[in-house]
Amino acid sequence: MPLVSSVFLHKGEEPVLSGNIGVCNVFFAHCNLQCVYCQNHQISCNALVNEGWEKSVDDVVSLITPILDTGVRTLGFVSPTHQVVQMVEIIEALHQKGYIPTIVYNTNCYESVETLRELENVVDVYLPDFKYVNNRLGLIYSGVSDYFDIANLALKEMYRQKGTSLLLGDDGLAEFGLIIRHLVLPSHSAESVDLLNFLADEFSPRLHISLMSQYYPPSGLSLPKSIDRVLSKEEYSKVLNTMEALGFRGWAQSLESADCYRPNFNSNEPFSL
Numbered sequence: 001m002p003l004v005s006s007v008f009l010h011k012g013e014e015p016v017l018s019g020n021i022g023v024c025n026v027f028f029a030h031c032n033l034q035c036v037y038c039q040n041h042q043i044s045c046n047a048l049v050n051e052g053w054e055k056s057v058d059d060v061v062s063l064i065t066p067i068l069d070t071g072v073r074t075l076g077f078v079s080p081t082h083q084v085v086q087m088v089e090i091i092e093a094l095h096q097k098g099y100i101p102t103i104v105y106n107t108n109c110y111e112s113v114e115t116l117r118e119l120e121n122v123v124d125v126y127l128p129d130f131k132y133v134n135n136r137l138g139l140i141y142s143g144v145s146d147y148f149d150i151a152n153l154a155l156k157e158m159y160r161q162k163g164t165s166l167l168l169g170d171d172g173l174a175e176f177g178l179i180i181r182h183l184v185l186p187s188h189s190a191e192s193v194d195l196l197n198f199l200a201d202e203f204s205p206r207l208h209i210s211l212m213s214q215y216y217p218p219s220g221l222s223l224p225k226s227i228d229r230v231l232s233k234e235e236y237s238k239v240l241n242t243m244e245a246l247g248f249r250g251w252a253q254s255l256e257s258a259d260c261y262r263p264n265f266n267s268n269e270p271f272s273l
Contacts (some may be wrong), residue, residue: 003029003053004088005043005265009061011071011119012261012271014210014251016166016174017074017125024067024101025076026060026090027265028051032082033108035131035142037185037227039218040099042265044079059087061093068099074173076127079108084115086197102175105131110147111154125174126158129181133195137188141223155180155203164206164250179211179250187226189235193242200246209250211243214257230258 002025011022031044037043037192043053055063064075073093079100080087091103102124130151138147157176166177180199184192199207213236217228233255240252263270 001054001056002060002083002090004055004060004063004103005050006270008269009062009067010076010271011043013076014179015059015100016168016172016179017076017127019069019171019173021072023074023104024064024072024074024108025078026064026080026087027078027079027270028080028083028087029258030082031079033106033142033144033147035108036221037212037215037217037223039216039261039263040265041169041218041221042049042263057089057093060090060095064090064094065097065099065101068094068101073101074104076104076106078106080105081107081111081115084119088119091122101106102131107153107154108142109151110142111150113153116157117155120161124176126162126178127181128158128178129183130155130195130199131183133191133198137191141185141227150207152202155195159203164204164208166208177208179208179210181212183212183215184231184236184239185215185227186229186231186235189238192239196239196242196246197249200248205247207248207250209243209248211240211250211252212257213253213255216258216262218262231252231255 006027011018011020017205029043032047062176077087104125104127105123106127109130135137135148139145162178167175216230217223
């Protein structure tokens with residue numbers, strides 16, 4: 001049975017995903033990583049139990065279809081790694097009802113290559129958040145000792161499937177491709193620069209990058225001093241300048257985004273923009 005915390009129209013995604021209308025996003029509860037700074041900690045913490053999250057496939061479909069009926073044609077699944085089987089069941093149920101939305105797979109990139117291969121003909125757009133350029137940071141902040149090793153292999157598989165192209169429909173919305181997100185963490189701009197250089201050297205500087213400055217320390221979480229603050233202008237500019245110098249295509253955020261992307265999953269509209 002799917003564990004789904006929220007299904008709602010989200011207009012805060014990359015322009016090629018949301019356009020003017022928005023994306024129908026399905027937020028799964030729990031996560032295969034337990035990042036100490038997770039902005040979605042109200043639903044991602046594996047120790048949390050909420051009977052309202054337990055929904056049948058039909059229940060989830062009944063929440064999705066009214067949004068798609070408004071003209072939204074992009075369906076995003078957020079943190080789907082641990083519920084891939086349920087995600088595929090939801091997509092198949094939608095297909096049976098005649099709905100064929102563009103499927104966006106929004107992942108933390110801590111994925112198995114075998115699973116990604118099975119999704120090749122299911123997922124239209126991969127949206128991985130490639131978090132760290134080394135295993136040390138993955139252990140400190142996400143509790144796994146092999147983040148970079150696993151994420152690197154996963155990204156190679158996504159790249160094999162989609163390449164650097166981002167195919168857009170007549171309405172300017174993405175229909176096929178790969179967009180790599182990266183959240184710049186305070187005190188770690190040097191590591192973000194290394195990450196971008198790695199992507200350019202090992203993959204291609206023609207990749208589409210969404211460079212995020214929206215980090216903030218969520219209230220109620222005990223954080224290391226190094227990340228217990230928002231990002232500085234100097235830190236983000238350093239990484240953004242590297243992205244531009246390397247020739248990546250993509251998107252940047254304003255520093256004010258740290259005040260906008262502060263979800264409250266106790267609300268029917270978790271994100272206020």
